[in-house]
Amino acid sequence: MDPDSELGDPVEGYVAALAGALRGPARVKARLIEEVRDGLAETVAAYAHEGVPRERAARQAVREFGSPDELVPSCQRELTIAQARHTARAVVLTAPFLIACWYLVWSTDSGGEWMVPRTAQLLAVHLAGVAGVGALLAAAALAATGTLARRLPTPHRLPLAVAWAGTTASVAMAIATLALAIASLLATNWPLVALAGSLAAASHAAMAASARMCRQCARLPITG
Template structure:
């Protein structure tokens, strides 16, 4: 391998190690890694412009950036906040669907008694309550990690709270899906309930994956 190949590998090995150590939203992480790669390349180019051999310049650039272990905490903190915002956004967009699903169920059964009235009423009250609380928390999280973050630090445990709020909301959506699947099989107006169940299932899928990623990020060390 020629000298240029070795020099390129030095930076790419650093970038690869950093990529493997970080977790968060794919697009945000990719943009962060690309910025770091460009920064390393620019720093190395500046040193070579001063007459330094490229291999030494790349090594110097890596030293100036710090070791992967030193860089990971601050980068991971940014990614963890980004993942919390991603999860909060998913909850804020889908939680209203859970409430809408129960309104659809009531519309489907308008003028008729529920086959399982007590169970349905309890589910409606509790699950819409969960959806409302989760949506409010999601909105507060987006505010706290957005414009307000310029004025005050983001609470350290906020990503973990968002992760479990998302997990709870996704579980409520899963229960809603199961409830509608059961009730739709027992009612004549099943297409509307089936649609509501499909809506709840799609909402569950969207939130569950993001909440799982948020739980993982919240457990990683940050600055």
Template sequence: MNAAGRQADPVEDYVTALTAALHGPARVKARMIEEIRGGLADTVTAHTRAGTADPRAAHRAIKEFGTVDEIAPGCQRELTIAQARHTARAVALTTPFLVACWYLAWTTGQDQPWALPRVAQLLAVHLAGVAGVAALLAAAALAVTGSLARRLPVPRRLPLTVAWAGTTASVAMAVATLALATACVLAANWPLLAPAGALAAVSHAVVAASARACRRCARLRTA
């Protein structure tokens, strides 16, 4: 009965296949799918009112929209840019807080008698520089894919560049988490280092997941 129901609704078959073919931010993808479903429904209604019987009206509407293989690359292009913006935004928002925490931990540990915490803090500060460069690239990507996109075309390799920038930042955050955790064990100012390490861990999880999704989208075929 379910199979018969699916066969009786070509539009839903079309939407299901298109949904499976696309990858990107969940909200953006859901909004895109709903717009396509609504457009198809309106077209089917127009054909029905013109005298075309179902399911011919549905098939005509789908033919006018184009097959899934025909429209998926263009839709995926839009979703890939949206995912790149999502990743760039995650890097741009999390990195400044981490840089501030790492700097504060380093400046308050200048008189630290233990050698290992001092080395760990210095390592975290250097990693902050790496993440800072990634943040600048992320900010540039947000600008290019935002207001400037109305005037200039978005470079095709920008999403992959953002993905690897996010990956680099997430790796720096992971190593910094270990460095700050090590410093926290031996340092006298551990109440300050512990929140910085926790923030680095959370930021790593957020940025790494977004960067992974961005790499996947960037490798898909787009228009």
């Protein structure tokens, strides 16, 4: 990383290099970057107040902060935990939709007026179970990275576990969407099945991107 490459301004070059190396939730990342920029600006202002020329003050401030490579691991730790919480929250909020969709289809079928293919029903049970287990793991991750994190260190592999829980739940929702789409073509009361499939598709869309980013964050080196 070359912190002096951004239009000849050491501060902006430093910030750009740091931003390019970090992965995580956009809002949290933007806050971290802004905090670093503010810290550098305050240091530059302090040197300038002492009569140091602006360019030299900027270079001194950057040297005091250390290289972006040195700062990345500690910043990435905060971003990785934030992303793990974001993904866990997505699992907790969306998995119940999948379970509710399948329950709706199953309970409606019990009336005997129409029949969802039995294969789709059996698949429903397994996928709902996967989503339920994922939701429980995600809830535990939220607890471990929330209040408990103040008393106990966050397990090093927890973000990766959350990432794969989210990925598994996301895949389950994608399969559920396909199964319900096929079932809607065969069911008498197809609007209900189509609605369930739409909810499963929305849940998949909400979780897939978050799980992907969580996997990326979990593979990056962190400290702390």
